[in-house]
Amino acid sequence: MTTLADSAASPAPVPAPALRPHRIPADGLYEGHRVLRRTPDGWEDRPYERFEVVPQAATIGAEIRGLDLSRPLSGGLRAELNRALLEWKVLFFRGQHLSSAAQREFARNWGELESNPLLAWGDSKDVVRFDKAAGGVPTFENVWHTDVTFRERPALGAVLQLREVPPAGGDTLWADMAAAYDNLPPEIRARVNGARAVHDYLPGFARFYSTVQLAPFQEQFPPVEHPVVRRHPETGRRMLFVNASFTTRIVGLEEAESDRLLRVLFQQAQVPEFQVRWRWQAGDLAFWDNRATQHYAVNDYGTHRRVAERVAIAGDRPY
Template sequence: MPMQVKPLGEVMAAEITGVDLCAPVSDALKASLKQAIADHLVICIRDQDLTPRELADASRLFGPLKTFVLREDRIDEAPEVSIVSNRPKLNDGKPLVQAKHWHTDDSYLAAPATLTLLYAKTLPKDGGDTEFINCYDVLDALPAAMRSRVANLRAVHKYLSRRNASWVAERSAEEEAETPEVDHPMIRTHPLSGRQSLYINPNRIDRIAGWSDAESDALLDELYEFAFQPQFQYRHKWRYGDLVVWDNRCTMHRANADYDIDQPRVMHRVMLEGEIPR
C-alpha cells in the first residue's frame, strides 16, 4: 500500500499510513515524509514495531542524529535514543510526569534539535496525550503592536532557568559544562519554509536579553498567555506503534498529566542535529 497522508487536526498534524520503517525506504518515500513534516509540522507514522536500534536507523531518514545531554537517559544499545518516562525520578520514589509544561526541545543549546521523534513503548490505559502548539500561527495572529515589540528581541535560554515550570534533572559537572546559557531570537525564521514563528520556551527562557527580570516577566507572561490559546493547538492521542515526529523550529509541545500516575508511560526519543536559530 502506498504512503497515505491524512490531516489529524485543524491547525497542524497528519497521520501517515502505508509505511514500514523497518523495510527499505526509497528516496521518493523519504522526500514525501520530509514534505509531510514541512506541510503539517507534526506527523504520526502509524503501526511501527521498532527496537531502539531500528528507531535510530529509521530516524536517520530525516537527518543526522544527536545524543541527549543527560547520559543516564541514553539507551546503551542505541545511545542516540533516550528514555522519557514517568518512572520514579524524585528522592521520594514517586513517579513524575516529565515535560508536562509547554516547551520546545533543546532551546538551552546554541544549536537546538531541529526535529524530535517520539515512539510509544508503554502507554497508560487512558490519557497521557501529547499536545502541540503551531508557533507559525501564533506569530501570524499576534497583534501588530506586540509583534513590533518582539521583532528584534533575543531571549536568554538556560537549562536551569529561574522560570523553570517543570522539574529538570540534575546535570553532572561534564553535562553542566556542555550547557552554558545561550540567547536566541524571539522571532525565528525557518530555513526551509522561510516562514517566521514565535520562538519561545516557558521552561527554559530565563529573561529577555538586556531587560530586567521584572520587565522580562511582564512581556513573557503576556506572550505565553497568548500562545497557549486553544485555537493554536493539536492534541495527539497515542496508540501503540505510533512514531510521532515534530519540528521544534515552529512548534511547542507538552505531555499531558491527566492519567493515573501509577500507570507507566514510557517513550523512546530521538533528536536530530540542531542548527543555530536565525
C-alpha cells in the same frame, strides 16, 4: 416631504444607556478570530503520491497512512515526507512497533542524531527513554516547551515512539508556533521582531533534578541567545521561538518588563486553535519539527506505566 414643523415634532433621540466601567486585565489570552494559515503565503499545495495524509487539526498534525517505517526510505519518499513535515509540523504513524535501531535509522534520514546527557538513555546514548510509573521522576511533562533550546543548535526534530501506554491518559499535544506568531497583537509583533532572548538548561531541569546533579553541566551548557522570532530555514516562515522551560529573559529589557512580555509570549502556545492532541496506542510514532512547534506531555495517568523512546535530530543555529 419633511417640513420644519415635522422635524420639530419628532421625538428626541433616546441616549444610549450608560455602562459601568469595565476592562479585561492586560496581557491575557483573548477570545475572537484566529488567523489559521497552515503553510506560508505562496506555498504550492500539491497532492501526496506515496501515502495518505489524514489531517488531525486545522494547521498542525496529520496521520500518515500506508507506510512501513521499518523499510528504508527512497529519496522520493523521504522528500515527500519532508514536505508533509513542513506543511503539518508533526506527523503521526500508527502501530509501527519499530526497534530502537529502526527508529534511529528512520530519524537519520534527516541528519545526524544528538544525545542528551541530562536524560536517561535507552539502548544507546542517542535514544532517550522515558519510563514513567508511580514515584518516577516527572521530567518534561505538564509544561509547554521546545526541546533543547538551551543548545546553540537546538534539535531539528524528534521521533518519539510509545512502547507502553496507560489504559487512559498520557496524551501529547503540539502547538504551531507559526500560528502563535501570526496571532500576536501588532504592537507585540513590533516589539519582538529583531529581539533576542537568553535560553538556559537550568530552569527546566531544576524542576526535577537537584543542584548536585545539575552543577556538572554548567560549563557544557552555558546560557545562549536566540532570536525571539526565528525564520524557518526551509520555508522562511516566521515562528515564535521562546518557551517556558528554557527561556529566561529578553535581552535589553529590565527584569520586570522582560518577565511580563515573556508571559504574554508563553501563553500563545496555550491557544486550542493552534494545537493538535494525539491519543497514543502502543507502537505509535510521532515525528515533529522542533523548529516550528512546542509540545506538552500530559501526566494524567496516575500510577499506571507509560514508556516512550525518543530520538532527536541535530539542528542548525536559529536566525
